[in-house]
Amino acid sequence: QVQLVESGGGLVQAGRSLRLSCAASISIFSFNAMGWYRQAPGKQRELVATITRGGNANYADSVKGRFTISRDNAKNTVYLQMNSLKPEDTAVYYCNVKHSVLGDYWGQGTQVAVSS
Numbered sequence: 001q002v003q004l005v006e007s008g009g010g011l012v013q014a015g016r017s018l019r020l021s022c023a024a025s026i027s028i029f030s031f032n033a034m035g036w037y038r039q040a041p042g043k044q045r046e047l048v049a050t051i052t053r054g055g056n057a058n059y060a061d062s063v064k065g066r067f068t069i070s071r072d073n074a075k076n077t078v079y080l081q082m083n084s085l086k087p088e089d090t091a092v093y094y095c096n097v098k099h100s101v102l103g104d105y106w107g108q109g110t111q112v113a114v115s116s
Helices: none
Strands: 004-007 010-013 018-024 031-039 046-052 057-059 067-072 077-082 091-099 103-106 110-115
Touching: 004 091, 018 031, 018 091, 018 110, 031 067, 031 077, 046 067, 046 077, 057 067
Parallel strands: 010 110
Antiparallel strands: 004 018, 018 077, 031 046, 031 091, 046 057, 067 077, 091 103, 091 110
């Protein structure tokens, strides 16, 4: 079993920044990939950013240039730095990890609300 604990969400004004954290209960070296997804009210969950074990990052077009995903192997934590936030970034953000044997795991979600 893998536990994921997310933190860092909140309410901010447009243009400001937030950093989300996702701490895993096991070494993140064991994951093929880690990532962040989001789900806005009435919409499907969508990919925001992913990072592979090798450090390759991938972003949704809507967040490229504004969001940065990173990982701290010593802390077993993946981060999402979100800059220049827009009202359309408002959503519940979920951490996801992919383990080759254990499968997919999701965090409980953290709310991000951006006011105009």
